[in-house]
Amino acid sequence: MTLQEAQSITALLDQETVQSIADEIWPALVGDGEAFVPVPVAPPAEVVSAWVTISGPWDGAVVLTCAPATAEALAESVLMTRPPTVVDDEDVADALGELANVLGGNIKSVLPGPSSLGLPQIGSAPTTGRLDDVCRVNGQWRGQSLTITVQGATPALHPSGTEVPQ
Amino acid sequence: MRALVIDDSRAMRRIVGNILKDFGYEVREAGDGQQALDALREGKAEGWVPDLCCIDWNMPVMDGLQFVMAVRANPHFRQVTLMMVTTESETGQIVKALAAGAHEYLIKPFTADALRDKLALLGLLPEEVSA
Structure with missing residues (x-):
């Protein structure tokens, strides 16, 4: 294992970089004037996550987590739906997944490469690995809690991987 | 002008498609490279x-790079x-796509x-939009 492979995400990426990536994505994808504000609010009782994995010199995932109602509002904004049109579960999963995908792709571009990006997944967030291999930005969108987490892989994320430091 | 928007995300297909429609394009969609090849045929x-x-x-099913190679292999x-x-x-990915036959990269x-600037570069912006 090389020194680079052993680096944790905090040595490769800081919260400001994650925020600057979100600053580009929100107006382009969520809508004009929309922003991910890096000021934490109380976390919701129930959450849903969307994530993409990154495989390469650094292995892990980029995870977007919020309340189901926030995910629905995000989908409505991304899809520009107006009443009486309503978004269904598939729309919500698709929109949240695409946000995670674009976040993940842009975060991958600032990490050592070459790396590959997995397809978006939705559900309960994967468990985090080492505590020092996590870069998390707790923030809000339209006053609702939203968290972007860049976290190192665990054996559960990459069962056959051998490059993840234990 | 006609465009085929190929993305596994419905949201992204809608975003790209709506922009192209605003530019005067007639748009069709496909959810992966194989669906897109079928749509072309x-x-x-x-x-x-x-x-x-x-x-x-x-x-x-079929990623974008495979689709580009399949289209470029078909003279039709x-x-x-x-x-x-x-x-x-990543630069390596961009080079790979262009080498496979993609004309532009966004x-x-x-x-x-x-998107408008890229279309203008490609000469694919309808005149009424470029004016």
């Missing part, structure tokens, strides 16, 4: 060949302009103006 049979394909990279679709629209922004997230 079916379209050709009915006389609908797109001027432009906007192609995501990471998709199930030589006139179709291929533009990658993707989060893949990195997500992008604005309508950025």
Whole structure:
């Protein structure tokens, strides 16, 4: 294992970089004037996550987590739906997944490469690995809690991987 | 002008499609590279060949790079302009896509103006929009 492979995400990426990536994505994808504000609010009782994995010199995932109602509002904004049109579960999963995908792709571009990006997944967030291999930005969108987490892989994320430091 | 928007995300297909429609394009959609190849073949049979394909990279079944290679291997679709629209922004990936036959590369997230600029570079912006 090389020194680079052993680096944790905090040595490769800081919260400001994650925020600057979100600053580009929100107006382009969520809508004009929309922003991910890096000021934490109380976390919701129930959450849903969307994530993409990154495989390469650094292995892990980029995870977007919020309340189901926030995910629905995000989908409505991304899809520009107006009443009486309503978004269904598939729309919500698709929109949240695409946000995670674009976040993940842009975060991958600032990490050592070459790396590959997995397809978006939705559900309960994967468990985090080492505590020092996590870069998390707790923030809000339209006053609702939203968290972007860049976290190192665990054996559960990459069962056959051998490059993840234990 | 006609465009085929290829992305596994419905949201992204809608975003790209709406921008293209605002530019005057007639738009069809496909959810992966294989669906897009099928759409090209079916379209050709009915006389609908797109001027432009906007192609995501990471998709199930057949990814964007495989689609580009498949289209470039088919002389019937030589006139179709291929533009990658993707989060893949590593230089190596961009070079790989261009070498495979993609004409342009647009990195997500992008604005309508950025897409418009790319179309203008490709000569695919309808005159009434460029004016």
